[in-house]
Amino acid sequence: MTTTYAVLSEGLEKRYGEVRALRGLDLAVPEGTVCGILGPNGAGKTTAVRVLTTLTSPDAGSARVAGHDVAREAAAVRRSIGVTGQYASVDGDLTGRENLRLFARLLRAPRARADDLLERFGLDEAAGRPARTYSGGMRRRLDLAASLLVRPAVLFLDEPTTGLDPHSRNAIRDSVRELASRGTTVLLTTQYLEEADQLADDIVLIDEGRAAHTGTPAQLKALIGSYAEVVVADPSGLHAAAAVLDRLTGSEPALDEEARTVGAVTTDPTLTLPRVVRELDASGVLIVDATLRPPTLDEVFLRLTAREEPTP
Structure with a gap:
């Protein structure tokens, strides 16, 4: 079965003066999926999005979005995508409906499409109010609704939930899940790794301008094994417990x-929780809890993007 890619890039390069923001970035995002774009600050995420949305041109390499070349068919790319930036771009003096x-x-x-989206995003009752009176969450929903007016084949979401309350x-x-279920491909950059874990079909971890790691959340977690964690009864037992875990x-x-x-x-598949508990007990460490679990995406991120401390 042939996979059709909504976003496909090969060897993207971009330099700003002496800074190489992209160093041969390869991406392959299947249609109708949610792809989480993660990486530390300065890794090249923003530059990658700017290239893919035709806001800047690559110095080398190629990219196609919704079947169109970002360099030679920029206008066609723009007609096929929606972009929601980190900050809502709605006009606060206009009502939600007017926006x-x-x-x-x-x-x-x-015009009817605008009214349909107001209802779909739960903004119909506030549609007659100026957008400046909206809460942060309402402004973000209005901004997202604006990006969907043309039913994009590909939607770029840059930090869509930063600063919002849990509701x-x-x-x-929920809106992102619904979009993907209807066939829209979503590229999501986010600081909330739990969010990427919940939403993304695949994750691309960009580091130093390249796609350092790619896979499903489960596949990325498998790269670093399991995580053993112990809660000691008394702080005085921390270092003894650390010595046990270090050895195991x-x-x-x-x-x-x-x-x-x-x-x-731990990457040892034979390590079991009972063994951890027995070794702690043999070392005289009193514990109140112990777990051996898959790592969180936060732990994966920190491990895979760790930097060696410079030698003094």
């Missing part, structure tokens, strides 16, 4: 004195 109808007119979309974040996440896992444990926890990553 969407204005965008609809500029995009030559049916608003859930509303945006072969990796440096992380200590949290306030929470009285010690945790360490």
Whole structure:
């Protein structure tokens, strides 16, 4: 079965003076999926999105979005995509309805489409109020609705839930799931790794301008094994527990004195929780809890993007 890619790039390069923002970025995002774009600050995420949305041109390499070349067919790409930036771009002096109808007119979309989106995003009752009176979550929903007026084949979402309360974040996440179920391909950049874990079919971890790691959330978690964590009864037992985990896992444990926890990553598939507990008991460490679980995406991110400390 042949996979059709909504976004496909090969060897993208982009330089700003002496800074190489992209160093041969390869992406392959299947149609109708949600792709999480993650990476540390300065990794090249924003530059990649700017290239794919035709806001800047690559210095080398190629990219196609919705079947169109971003360099030679920029206008066709723009007609096929929606973009929601990190900050809502709606006009605060206009009402919600006026904002969407204005965008609809500029995009030559049916006026009725604007009214349908207001209802779909739960904004119909507030549609007659100026957007400046909206909460942050409502403004983000209005901004997202504006990006959907032309039913984009590909939607770029840059930090869509930053600064929102949990209810608003859930509303945006539900909207993303619905879009993907209807065939829209979503490229999502987010600081909330839990969000990427919940929403993304695949994740691309960009580091130093390249796609350093690609896979499903489960596949990325499997790269670093399991996570053993112990809660000791008394803070005085932290270092003894750390020594046990160091010996069992072969990796440096992380200590949290306030929470009285010690945790360490292990790639040993034979390590079991009963063994961890027995070794702690043999070392005289009193514990109140112990777990051996898959790592969180946050732990994967920190592990895969770790930097060596410079030598003094």
